[in-house]
Amino acid sequence: MIGSLLILVKLKTDMPQTKSIFPIPDFTLSPRIDQVGVEERASRFTKRSIKKESKLKGLKLVLNMIDLTTLEGKDTDGKVKQLCYKAMHPHDALAGLPTVAAICVYPTMVKVAKKALEGSGIKVASVATAFPSGQAPKEIKIRDTKYAVANGADEVDMVISRGKFHAGEYNFVFDEIAAIKEACGEARLKVILETGELGTFDKVRRASDIAMYAGADFIKTSTGKIQPAATMPVTLVMLEAIRDFYYKTGRMVGMKPAGGISKSKLALHYLVMVKEVLGEEWLNNHWFRFGASSLANDVLMQMMKEKTGVYQAANYFSVD
Amino acid sequence: MPTTKKPDRRGGKITPKSNTIKLKFDTSWSYAPAPESKSAATIKPQYDLFINGEWVKPASNKYFDTINPANEEKISQVSEANTADVDKAVKAARNAYEKVWKKISPKERAKYVFRIARMIQERARELAIIESLDGGKPIRESRDFDVPTAANHFFYYAGWADKLEYAFPNRNTEPLGVAGQIIPWNFPLLMAAWKIAPALATGNTVVLKPAETTPLTALKLAEIIQESGLPNGVVNIVTGAGATGAAIVNHPDINKIAFTGSTDVGKIIQRAIAGTHKKVTLELGGKAANIIFEDAPLDQAVEGVINGIYFNQGHVCCAGSRLYVQESVAKQVIRKLRDRIESLIVGDPLDKNTDIGAINSRQQLETIHKYLKIGKEEGAEMYQSSCSLPGKGFWCRPTIFTNVAQSARIAQEEIFGPVLAILTFRTDDEVIEKANNSPYGLSAGVWTDKGSKIFNMTKRMRAGVIWANTFNKFDPSSPFGGYKESGFGREGGLHGLSAYVSLTN
The missing domain is CATH 3.40.605.10 (Aldehyde Dehydrogenase; Chain A, domain 1)
Structure with missing residues (x-):
């Protein structure tokens, strides 16, 4: 209880701009998660059989939810431009395809991506806050964020300070997220928990709660740089956290599993999970995203198969 | 119906109206039929x-x-x-x-x-x-x-x-x-x-x-x-x-x-x-008590309750048909249960996506309907999923009764259908007494994060099988059978x- 009071006081003095009107709970009391139960429930979603028209519709939805990503030290303007073209024209041999949701790049690539995507409606998401480790002082994280936003990022993917989280310094983690949210201005904030470094479902749930109460617009599983990245059980725990938060506050928060989802079938299982846990309102790219790079081509391959009845070789789909 | 307030996308000020919030599980993306041949x-x-x-x-x-x-x-x-x-x-x-x-x-x-x-x-x-x-x-x-x-x-x-x-x-x-x-x-x-x-x-x-x-x-x-x-x-x-x-x-x-x-x-x-x-x-027969304590992992407990009562249309002698939930979390658990039964698919048993199939016989369906009527007459509140049912055959929507009294017939008698009676409790002693207060004693379930509580409960409950943080688990190497009737x-x-x-x- 003392913890929650402290946070309230801090909100009033240090960070008036976050405008949080929810009573902030004591995060040590976040709901506990039973590992066996979560894994069992998650595997149940994979038993759903997605066939014919629902498969095609699902695949289109998946394509439209992808944050097409390149986060390499060797990224160049040319690579990013090519990826942006792919985002707008996933596979012109197939008519009636949606675009992907966003392009996800490092802050220095935001300007290039923004220009390449002009007028397409596709968002530019930028990782920030000393991605992927987050091992940098708060001021640098804020500057990193502001730089991305100033260059035109529509969305910012931040990482939490996992070390501080493990040390039990929840107020620090909370404040940092709130500060980044403020630095984002109009940009939507995705908070990466890096669940592969958190260790238990209890901690995933607690970190989700902290992120949402601190102002996250999205919670995201992973950077993609750490194994394991997104898994269905971890995503389920986060979706349930989003549901509880929505009931408590009336505020919707988006979900982005990232890393490790490269096959259409798995992506459809995730959609099943969203449908059965959160329902209709989350089944669009405003509230649900896949952070992936190779998933798009598998989806395209499956769609061509639905159309032509045969699988085409990987060479028929552009590698970007 | 109250309309759901469109939440602020930017995370700014909005007034929480939890009581008007309703998730929509009737989604624009649905599963095509997938019948087994x-x-x-x-x-x-x-x-x-x-x-x-x-x-x-x-x-x-x-x-x-x-x-x-x-x-x-x-x-x-x-x-x-x-x-x-x-x-x-x-x-x-x-x-x-x-x-x-x-x-x-x-x-x-x-x-x-x-x-x-x-x-x-x-x-x-x-x-x-x-x-x-x-x-x-x-x-x-x-x-x-x-x-x-x-x-x-x-x-x-x-x-x-x-x-x-x-x-x-x-x-x-x-x-x-x-x-x-x-x-x-x-x-x-x-x-x-x-x-x-x-x-x-x-x-x-x-x-x-x-x-x-x-x-x-x-x-x-x-x-x-x-x-x-x-x-x-x-x-x-x-x-x-x-x-x-x-x-x-x-x-x-x-x-x-x-x-x-x-x-x-x-x-x-x-x-x-x-x-x-x-x-x-x-x-x-049986009338298993499934007990949720406030410290339980609630989402997994809810899933266990769903499996406990809706597995095989509730035609299970060890079905968890009496849910005892601690008062401090009762509202939350009931809300979660209501959401969950909306995503249960009722229909053709041969469809691979079906969660709840047909009631076994007309006679059994009549028995279940009799108890639904009794439950309402006893003053319990009935909630059923909004799913549609096929025209022919024997069907029953997954059903929840809240505000059920210990003395109510729907809490005492075996219904053998997809019908859950929910009761609340305050203390451990109270719930043990209530759980044991039944002519049956086949199975029971306990949901808590605390190991010591599990052992205290299992020692004092009179049931042949007691599951802790799970339900309806069977293995050939594990004995199964009842107490009392x-x-x-x-x-x-x-x-x-x-x-x-x-x-x-």
């Missing part, structure tokens, strides 16, 4: 009785229809065995017992039981389809639970057949003789496996009667047994209704009765065999062997 199953238009290793016409010359409860269409017709037929079956079993089965080496016995197990696995798909067609249960359950668990029971007991001296150290075991086995309609093949496997492994012969609404998988099992080369007469399968069962129970040359079914029939059986030499095990004797595991042997020396 019926053509993978062969069902004869008519089945005779399986006696002494062959198919024989019933002396009664009478047959009755078995229907698909999902569309009320006739699937096949099966024989109605009368007293003369049962006598023939018992004679065959006795003959096989005396001349072959009790003399054969334990290793040979094991060989046959293993063979049956493997043949069930080989024909798993066909058995699953027939189970769903005849009984109404979703194919996902018959495919993933009923059939594999049935095979596992045969495998498990096959392993014991030549190791009985280790099961009962320093004792000699002898088979009982001819076992009369009467099984229910909720898990037709699995119950046949529970009964037949330990009986064969210990050297007994069998006369088995499946329930009249679900005879087909037992008859398929008879085909498997015939193909397996099991000596003639070791397993005999006779079909029929109550009168056939009575003929088995009352037959003077039966050494043991094993019955799974209603408490009422269990009492009749016990009266009928009083004063005879017959041994008996009864696995009867839920019956006596244990099936499964080492304990399941003792029901079929007498210990000498």
Whole structure:
């Protein structure tokens, strides 16, 4: 209880701009998660059989939810431009395809991506806050964020300070997220928990709660740089956290599993999970995203198969 | 209906209105039908009785229809065995017992039981389809639970057949003789496996009667047994209704009765065999308490409650039909349950996406409807999922009753359908007293994050099986059976062997 009071006081003095009107709970009391139960429930979603028209519709939805990503030290303007073209024209041999949701790049690539995507409606998401480790002082994280936003990022993917989280310094983690949210201005904030470094479902749930109460617009599983990245059980725990938060506050928060989802079938299982846990309102790219790079081509391959009845070789789909 | 306030996308100021928030599970993206193909199953238009290793016409010359409860269409017709037929079956079993089965080496016995197990696995798909067609249960359950668990029971007991001296150290075991086995309609093949496997492994012969609404998988099992080369007469399968069962129970040359079914029939059986030499095990009804404490992992507890009561349309003797939830989390748990039942798919049992299939029979549907009416009259609040139901066949929406009193009939009597009665409690002592306050004592569930609480609860609750942070988990190595009016004797595991042997020396 003392913890929650402290946070309230801090909100009033240090960070008036976050405008949080929810009573902030004591995060040590976040709901506990039973590992066996979560894994069992998650595997149940994979038993759903997605066939014919629902498969095609699902695949289109998946394509439209992808944050097409390149986060390499060797990224160049040319690579990013090519990826942006792919985002707008996933596979012109197939008519009636949606675009992907966003392009996800490092802050220095935001300007290039923004220009390449002009007028397409596709968002530019930028990782920030000393991605992927987050091992940098708060001021640098804020500057990193502001730089991305100033260059035109529509969305910012931040990482939490996992070390501080493990040390039990929840107020620090909370404040940092709130500060980044403020630095984002109009940009939507995705908070990466890096669940592969958190260790238990209890901690995933607690970190989700902290992120949402601190102002996250999205919670995201992973950077993609750490194994394991997104898994269905971890995503389920986060979706349930989003549901509880929505009931408590009336505020919707988006979900982005990232890393490790490269096959259409798995992506459809995730959609099943969203449908059965959160329902209709989350089944669009405003509230649900896949952070992936190779998933798009598998989806395209499956769609061509639905159309032509045969699988085409990987060479028929552009590698970007 | 209050409309949901469109939440602010930027995370700014909005007024929480939890009571008006409703998630929409009727989504624009839905699952296309994914029916399992019926053509993978062969069902004869008519089945005779399986006696002494062959198919024989019933002396009664009478047959009755078995229907698909999902569309009320006739699937096949099966024989109605009368007293003369049962006598023939018992004679065959006795003959096989005396001349072959009790003399054969334990290793040979094991060989046959293993063979049956493997043949069930080989024909798993066909058995699953027939189970769903005849009984109404979703194919996902018959495919993933009923059939594999049935095979596992045969495998498990096959392993014991030549190791009985280790099961009962320093004792000699002898088979009982001819076992009369009467099984229910909720898990037709699995119950046949529970009964037949330990009986064969210990050297007994069998006369088995499946329930009249679900005879087909037992008859398929008879085909498997015939193909397996099991000596003639070791397993005999006779079909029929109550009168056939009575003929088995009352037959003077039966050494043991094993019955799974209603408490009422269990009492009749016990009266009928009083004063005879017959041994008996009864696995009867239940009204399991599923208890959620405030420190429990709630989402997983809710999932466990859903599995506990809606598994197999609630046609489960150990179903968690009484939910006790601690007052501080009651509202939240009820909301989660209501959300969850909206995503349960009710419909064609053969569709791979179906969660809840058809009610087994018109008679059972009427019983369930009777209790829904009673619940409302008792002042409980009823909530059902908004799903639509098929026009033909027997269906019931998943149902929740809140504001239920301990004295209400829906909290005391076994409904055997997808109907959950929710009660609240404050303290541990109170909930233990209330959970035990039932004529039944088959199973129970406890949901808490605290290990010590689990042990305190399990020690003080009077139920044969108590699950902690899970529900409806079965394994051939784990004994199953009840306290009080839920019956006596244990099936499964080492304990399941003792029901079929007498210990000498």
